[in-house]
Amino acid sequence: MNAVAMLQKIYQQNSTGVWRRSEESNFDYTDGKEVEERLLRLLKSAKDLSLASDELQRMMIDWPSEYHLTPLRANLLSSFDLKRFPKILEIGSGCGAITRQLGEKCPDSEILSLDGSRRRAEITRARCRELKNVEVCCDSFANFQSQVYFDLITMIGVLEYSPSFFDSVNPVVEAMEHARNMLSEDGVMVIAIENQLGLKYFNGCSEDHTGKIFWGVNDRYLPDTIRTFGKAELQSLIKEAGFERVEFLYPFPDYKLPQLLLREEALNDSVFRAGIIAGQYPSRDYICNGRKLFDESNAWKVLERNGMLADLSNSFLVFAFNGKGRVEDLTGQWLAKTFTSRRKKKYHIETTFLRSTRGLVAQKCPSYKVAGESSDEHPVKHHIDDSPYVWGTLYSERLGEAISVEKPIDGFINYLTPWFDYLSKQTQKSYISKGEEQKVVPKILLDCTPANLIWNEQHELCLIDQEWECIQPLEIGFLLFRGIYRELQSHIEILEQSNLFNGRTCFDVVEETFSHFDMQFDDETFLRYVTQEINFQMFVGCWSETRDEIQHIMESFFRKRREQRRSSGDVLQCDLDGVLLELDGAGKHIEQLYSDLAQKTECINHYSKSWSWRITAPLRFGGRLVRRIVSPCAK
Structure with a gap:
């Protein structure tokens, strides 16, 4: 059974081309109605919807439009041979950035894209309107039941939302088990997620979902809300969900706007020096744009020397294999990939760092095949050449x-x-x-x-x-x-x-x-x-x-x-010095109060032991007795 035949049994296809149940979906994550309606209008009017389209790049005017339209999104999966998967399920299409990539790069595969938001599903369909191999379904992942087994399932920026749509003791594991039940025998699941312990979060950047600093590293996540994980915990959860083999890759600065992709082999290569390269891609605070506490470019080198780069990577790209597959089967042997993508499509470059008979080399190639003619009227010419890796x-x-x-x-x-x-x-x-x-x-x-x-x-x-x-x-x-x-x-x-x-x-x-x-x-x-x-x-x-x-x-x-x-560290130090000064002043004031209290206590003890105090004791007792007798009468 193919995906369309399955969809026809459960859903109806509306005028926008989206498959929907008769009732509304109960999971409606959104960037805001105004933002998404503007994005839908732009995509409907666009003539070139292809990956890295120059037309779409010119539509980026703020963070939401940048996130959904930037060509950098495609860098996350561009290094892998996904055409080998006949049936692909995308869980959480968002606004179609990855959907477009899957549909365009895998023309002979069936792509089923699932999203719980009606508007986002319509945006995805509009972005892939001419791709006949893409079907878009609006439904909650928790409600979605498939009679088709998929060879590849992607969860890009989705797993962290599991507590919102799975009501169980361990919703994250349940979400992965639910996905695994739809995988073929040798199927692969790809997960991209933020690292709860990412270096950017220690550096004062706000948590990507809550907008609050130190939220994740302090484990402030509330029940039934979004949550992320460190590497060891995430790996354990994936294993608990039943996957036999798990491999991590590390996108920099993160999986949202990847410009560098490191494999585990790169972290163990003494010549490659992954920390230096990672330091060239500074992280971004997507919500608050606050000042950072330290220079990350130096920190990554220290982390690499101490074997901690993987654990503090800002994001993870994870391949979980139902069988005994390997990432190498999908991409060949290389240490790292860098992507130069903030330019016109015909000038996008992918650089592959790998070992050869000549040692460590950097191989460059165009990311896309775009026809273009050189002209003396142009201010520059573009050259793409391989080069040896320069140690230094x-x-x-x-x-x-x-x-x-x-x-x-x-x-x-x-x-x-x-x-x-x-x-x-x-x-x-x-x-x-x-x-x-x-x-x-x-x-x-x-x-x-x-x-x-x-x-x-x-x-x-x-x-x-x-x-x-x-x-x-x-x-x-x-x-x-x-x-x-x-x-x-x-x-x-x-x-x-x-x-x-x-x-x-x-x-x-x-x-x-x-x-x-x-x-x-x-x-x-x-x-x-x-x-x-x-x-x-x-x-x-x-x-x-x-x-x-x-x-x-x-x-x-x-x-x-x-x-x-002043750096954020200097500001914090100044604030701390001020607090310490106030505490010091308060401490001295408390000491003075204790001193005054001791003096007054000493005076009281002195008077209570004097002859005059003892002689007048009967008079004080008589006074208290008279007040007790008089008070009831007064009332």
Whole structure:
């Protein structure tokens, strides 16, 4: 029996193409009516619904639309051969991001997508409207009974909601058992879920579901509500549900917007150094946007050295096998994958880190096959090349130490100096631009910024990720501007904390840096470089903003005056010092009260033992006796 035949026995297909019971579903998770209705309108009007569609990327204007439309969502499962599964069940389709991927990448498979929300099911159907192999059903997972056995079942961001729709002592295990009962003999279940003990939560980020800091790490989850788990507990629950084999992978910064995927083998490879790579993908607080307590990029390296990276990964991607399958059967042998996806679809890149006869290598390939013609009218050319893995230290790792000096601006310039010297050695010739002589470097060095440099073991700078080549001559001044801009943008928080700016602007810092290197930088030069950078960004990226809006954002970044920003740790320390000071004052006040009480007690004891106190005792007794007699009469 196929999925459609089964659905026809229980459900009716409405005008939107969604299969529904006659009664409403009782589980209606939502991002809000206004948000979802806007999303439905956008998808209905869209002409290109394909994965990583440039059109859909331009529709991202806030966090809900980013989450549902970003091409990063597809990175979670793109590395695995899912076409081998004839029948696939998606539990919890949301707004169809993963549904679209399954339907598009597995054209010969039957895809049944299930969601308890009527509106979300309609959004999913609209997003997959031309995919004939996708069926969408609106029903609660707890109520859903299948007469079809599925080869693959996905629960992406769903398992944590089990207590909301399974009424039992152990709803999480019951949910997985319910899914397992629908699996074929050698079927696979894929789970993506946040880590209750994710590093971001120790770093002051709010819990992704409740919006409250330290909610998960303090185990504040209430009965019958959402809850997540640490790795050991989750693995135990999956085993309890009856799965024979379980394998974990680790998406960074998390499973919602994955840009890096690590396998267990990567964590045990002394050459690969997973902590350094994980540190390049900082976590996000999706609800509160609060300040973090510490620098995660450094923390991941420490966690790796101590074998704790897996346990504090922000999310898990779990493959649970009904039989004796392995992840390797679905994806081949590799250590890690990185994804460059915040750009136009034709420029998306997937990089695979693996061991070969040449040692550890990085293999690059396009994420999607998109027809595109090069033209001299374009500002850049795009290159995709494999490269050996470079063992060493990221250039940017030295920034924190460099600016921890009395004059941070001097430290910042010293930090940039080896990079500038590297560029200067590449200078080829000069050319005349607007009557002035400009030094140029090879056009292939457009991405030669500190972010793409590594110090190797011989203390030499090595350039990685050379994707872009200029069409026009590449001024060393523009490249210097690009690199400084990226450093300022990427590290603005720690630069403000170091008091690099001290009331000045980013423009001032760039101007002083250029001056140190005997380079000209004024308002005219600034606007010229901004225009060049925007030309590049508009060509490569997908923007919801107009060109003028992007220029305004960029100029505002450079012109804003910046004071020293205290880190969250400093703020907490200051607050703690204040509380301790108050406690110290309260303690001294209590000591004074005890001292006064002791003095008064001593006086009372002294008077009670005196002759005058003893002699007048009968008089005091007589007075009390008279009051007792008089009081009833007065009433």
